[in-house]
Amino acid sequence: xxxxxxxNGTTDVELLSFxxxxxxxxxxxxxxxxxxxxxxxxxxxxxxxxxRGVINLRGTVLPVxxxxxxxxxxxxxxxxxxxxxxxxxxxxxxxxxxxxxxxxLALPRSxxxxxxxxxxxxxxxxxxxxxxxxGRMLRVLDLAAVLPDAAAEAA
Numbered sequence: 001x002x003x004x005x006x007x008n009g010t011t012d013v014e015l016l017s018f019x020x021x022x023x024x025x026x027x028x029x030x031x032x033x034x035x036x037x038x039x040x041x042x043x044x045x046x047x048x049x050x051x052r053g054v055i056n057l058r059g060t061v062l063p064v065x066x067x068x069x070x071x072x073x074x075x076x077x078x079x080x081x082x083x084x085x086x087x088x089x090x091x092x093x094x095x096x097x098x099x100x101x102x103x104x105l106a107l108p109r110s111x112x113x114x115x116x117x118x119x120x121x122x123x124x125x126x127x128x129x130x131x132x133x134x135g136r137m138l139r140v141l142d143l144a145a146v147l148p149d150a151a152a153e154a155a
Contacts (some may be wrong), residue, residue, distance in 0.1 A: 001134075009084075011108075011109060012106050012108055013028065013106070013108075013109050013112065014028070014029040014030070014104060014105065014106045014109060015027065015028060015029060015104070015105045015106075015107070015140060016029045016032050016035075016085065016101065016104055016105075017101070017102040017103045017104075017133075017138060018083075018085065018098040018099070018100060018101045018102055019098065019099045019100050019102055020067060020071065020073060020076070020098055020099055021068065021073055021074065021099065023063060023073075023139070024102065024136055024137070024138050024139070025067075025098075025138070025139045025140075025141055026105065026138055026139070026140050026141070027085070027087060027096075027140070027141050027143055028034055028140070028143070029104060031087045031088060031089055031143050032085060032086070032087055033086045033087065033088050033093065034086045035083055035084070035086070035101055036083065036084050036086065036087055036095075037080070038078060038079060038080055038081070038083065038084065038097075039055045039064075039084065040055075040078070041053030041054055041055050041064040041095075042054050042055070046078070049069055050065055050066050050069040050070035050102070051063055051064070051065055052064040052065070052066050052071070052078070052097060054150075055084070055095060056084065057095075057137060060062075060088070060093070062086065062093060062094065062095050063094045063095065064084060064094070064095040064096075064097055065094050065095065065096055065097065065146070065147070066078075066097045067096045067098055067146070067150075068097075068098075068099075070126070070146060076097050076098065076099060078088040078097065081099070081100065082097060082098065082099060082100070083097075083098060083100060083101055084096065084097055085098060085101065085153050087143055089144050089147055090144075092147055094147050096146075099131045105133060105138075107131065107133075109114045111132075112121060112129035112131050112140060113129060113130050113131065114129060114130075115127045115128075115129065115130055115139075125142075125145055126141055126142055126146050127139050127140065127142065128140045128141060128142035128145075128152060129142065129150050
């Protein structure tokens with residue numbers, strides 16, 4: 001997925017929005033395979049800090065990424081209130097551990113704006129676009145940037 005994936009074109013885009021701490025993020029709903037309740041992950045030795053471990057998803061070993069840690073924030077606690085959003089980019093699948101799912105939004109691509117260029121801020125390289133919904137800033141994640149290291153290192 002390149003940076004222009006969501007911001008080009010005139011058709012509507014559907015986003016799944018979710019919360020991490022007090023911030024709102026979203027992903028393209030076409031990448032979402034399912035939303036499941038919190039499942040404790042089996043830790044893997046030498047996995048990066050943002051990889052919680054793996055879970056068994058109907059016979060498939062699925063890496064679980066603590067999205068909060070991946071974006072440089074405090075880790076998600078991991079309890080019954082949390083959810084795992086199962087996403088797929090190309091052939092890679094992973095579970096994203098988030099605080100809670102908020103909504104499904106449909107909006108014109110023209111309302112998505114590219115993020116400002118900020119030097120050396122790694123978290124911003126994960127943001128594909130920004131939009132304002134009901135006065136709230138919503139960040140659209142670039143899953144291709146978020147997942148590769150986590151999925152490859154956890155496998």
